[in-house]
Amino acid sequence: MRSLLALLLWLVTTALLAVTVPALWTQHHIVSVDGYSDLAAGAARNPALQQPMAAELTAQITAATGTSGTQATLIGAAANAYTSSAVFPGQFAAANRVAHRWLFTNDAQGQWVVDLSPMLADSSIRQTLDGFGVQVPTSLQVPVTEDASGGLRPGQLRPVALWGPWASVGVAVLTVVFALLALTASRRRGRMFAALGVSALLVGAAGWAGIEIGGRYVDDALNRTTDNVHAIADVMVTHAVGSMHMWLNLTLTVGGGMVIIGVIVSLLSGLGGSRQDDVPATRKR
Incomplete structure (x- = not known):
């Protein structure tokens, strides 16, 4: 039962992390003026x-x-x-x-x-x-756009600016809380720490794939802009994608480090347990 709970908490943490990384990036680089x-x-x-x-x-x-x-x-x-x-x-x-x-x-x-x-x-x-x-x-x-508004209205994203900071911080806090709960619920915390690193690796890889898939929709939006503005916006999008890649690379790096640390802790814990098991047998002799 405890293992099932730990697995459930790990899945929730992974899902929350998949929301946290893009939410924090968007808040920091797009929503924030x-x-x-x-x-x-x-x-x-x-x-x-x-x-x-x-x-x-x-x-x-x-x-x-x-x-x-x-x-x-x-x-x-x-x-x-x-x-x-x-x-x-x-x-x-x-x-x-x-x-x-x-x-x-x-x-x-x-x-x-x-x-x-x-x-x-x-x-x-x-x-x-x-x-x-x-x-x-x-x-x-x-x-900026060829037609009156390109399908956009003045102040259309005001709710995002209003609630974005709270939402991004809130989901980040939830991610940390569920990660700690997963570590607490797990019998083998070294393995769970490594599993959380795998979560970061999955999120980083999924982010790279998501950027590639979303590129076609960005191209459609850019096609609504005027000639020189189109070229300017294209460079800005490329610069933004580069920033997103940096965040995802950092997520992958942190995840890889967590996996290595978790594996080392698990091995050390296993060695410590083996030595404790050998002590009674030596005393009986």
């Missing part, structure tokens, strides 16, 4: 994102000001220099805070857009534009 901004800043350091961002800035400036020819080419060069500079990741992150607020708060209105005007206020590109006599509008909003 600071975490999402950091993710965006990290992606903005990639030249693969800087180039389409420069192209989008150039297209928006030339369309708003009516410039063309050599002047447009010079504006493109200035935009490329700006997106390659050290200040761009921070300002790109700030722009993504606005996009994040559109989804995760209820005070957002209208179409899902990103305002690029704060980027154009930077001195590195402002001086160039002023030298060309280009007057950039005070507001330069770029739609």
Whole structure:
């Protein structure tokens, strides 16, 4: 009966861990505005994102000001220099805070857009534009999706932002509690510790498989975005997937370490039990 209880607790712990890892990652990197901004800043350091961002800035400036020819080419060069500079990741992150607020708060209105005007206020590109006599509008909003909202509504994910922190912490606490209960219920705690390591290995491997399967749905969502925004979003998704892989690799590493420790403890416990069994036989002689 005790072994059955330990098995049941192990299964529940494994299921909870499978929820905890993605829940914590999502809360830290997507739901949290600071975490999402950091993710965006990290992606903005990639030249693969800087180039389409420069192209989008150039297209928006030339369309708003009516410039063309050599002047447009010079504006493109200035935009490329700006997106390659050290200040761009921070300002790109700030722009993504606005996009994040559109989804995760209820005070957002209208179409899902990103305002690029704060980027154009930077001195590195402002001086160039002023030298060309280009007057950039005070507001330069770029739609993220091709249609009105891409099936999304302002503030649609506000409940996630409201309850996400509590849910992620709650499921993490439950995972720890059930893991301790499984260790307590097991007669051989070394083996159970190793079994919990196997749980982490299973969750890590399942996470890798889940990312591969979910990639097609992400591609469908990206297809709703506009040309340069599509390229920018693709780099951000790739950066996010890399972060997810790091978390899963850490889960696999911790799980492998737990298995090794659990096996060693089981072997030592077995050796200790064998020695105790030999003591009475020696005394009888």
